[in-house]
Amino acid sequence: MNEWSGRGKVRAREIEGGVEIAIDGITTQARYYKPLVYEFFRKEFQVRPRWGDFEVELVMEYLGQDAPTLDLDNLAKALLDALKGHVFFDDSQIARLLCERKVGERDRITVQAVKR
Structure with a gap:
């Protein structure tokens, strides 16, 4: 695996067949993440989108007893x-999507997008 790129809340690295993204911190506003990640890919981590089917795994880790009220x-x-437009051309290319919320070591969201 490659080294992580990024210095702020968002980091990413290329993995076999795709990309792994880590976002530190959790807010209950899902709309907060779209511009944050979009700008990161536009400015700091430029990859070419690929055609074909993708598998995406999203894991939201949180500290403490209570899960954040984030859908x-x-x-x-x-x-x-x-x-x-960065990893894949269109989200219709997502053939498998797994989302999980679990207790973790810190508040963080990780996303792996891998070409099938």
């Missing part, structure tokens, strides 16, 4: 829209 479906839509 995973809205979060997934915002992040897929942000990846469109």
